[in-house]
Amino acid sequence: MRNLIAVAFVEPVAEGLEFPRDDWPLHLTLVKFDVVKAGVVQSDVVEPGQETRAEPAPGTPPAAGDPLAGHIAALMADPVAAALGCRISVGGEAGFGRAGSIPVNLIEPNDELQVLHNELVRIVDQLPGRISTPAFTLEGYRPHVSHHGDKRLRQGDTFALDRIALVDMAPDGGHATRRILKLWTVGQA
Numbered sequence: 001m002r003n004l005i006a007v008a009f010v011e012p013v014a015e016g017l018e019f020p021r022d023d024w025p026l027h028l029t030l031v032k033f034d035v036v037k038a039g040v041v042q043s044d045v046v047e048p049g050q051e052t053r054a055e056p057a058p059g060t061p062p063a064a065g066d067p068l069a070g071h072i073a074a075l076m077a078d079p080v081a082a083a084l085g086c087r088i089s090v091g092g093e094a095g096f097g098r099a100g101s102i103p104v105n106l107i108e109p110n111d112e113l114q115v116l117h118n119e120l121v122r123i124v125d126q127l128p129g130r131i132s133t134p135a136f137t138l139e140g141y142r143p144h145v146s147h148h149g150d151k152r153l154r155q156g157d158t159f160a161l162d163r164i165a166l167v168d169m170a171p172d173g174g175h176a177t178r179r180i181l182k183l184w185t186v187g188q189a
Contacts, residue, residue: 001129002037002068003169004181006030006076006120008088008161010145010153015165015183021176026153028088028107028145030164031120031137035129037068066181072127073166073182079119080164080184086112090157096144105153107143113161117141162186 011025019025091106107113121137131137145153153159164184171179 001034003032003034003132004069004072005032005167005169007165007167009163009165010159011151013163013165013180013183015180018171018177018179021169021178024146024148024178026145026148026151028143028161030117031124032132032169033124033127033129034132035068035072035124035127069166069168069181072123075123075126076120076166076182077184079116079123083112083116083161084164084184084186086110086116086161088113088159088161090145090153090155090159092155094144096142096146103147103152104144105147105155105157107145110143113143114141116161117143160186 007027007029009025009027011027013025088110089108091108094100094104094106096102096104118138121131124131134140136142162185165180166182168179168181169175171177
């Protein structure tokens with residue numbers, strides 16, 4: 001299984017950025033999921049006697065050299081493009097996780113955000129794999145932005161969904177970092 005997540009970053013990021021798993025840029029989770037590596041993109045299957053695929057050239061966007069990520073990004077492109085630019089309002093604080101130990105700011109209800117989430121869930125449901133936290137999807141979706149040390153939002157802040165990304169939770173099989181595979185931005189989608 002490959003661990004992926006779709007998020008909306010609040011802080012500036014770049015496609016291909018790799019960061020430590022415990023030092024995420026501020027972000028709003030859209031859907032976290034696992035997908036079967038084989039079977040999504042049939043062109044990945046190498047028949048006996050065929051040459052293996054060459055590595056992507058340096059500077060090539062990660063999704064371009066990653067057929068699975070490219071396939072998923074293509075499926076997500078239309079709903080993401082429809083949501084780019086949507087304004088989000090930050091609500092009050094809450095505690096998530098075990099015993100409420102993770103401080104977060106809730107996001108005020110937003111129809112465009114909910115539609116994006118629902119569409120991404122629909123897409124993931126059609127892939128061979130699973131949603132990691134099904135209880136927190138669709139009607140159970142509680143959009144929030146976790147605090148990261150001193151980095152946090154405040155109630156009443158607003159931001160635009162202008163950096164939506166597909167992120168690999170275990171790039172190259174390692175769990176110490178995360179990597180942005182595809183980044184959609186306003187004017188670029």
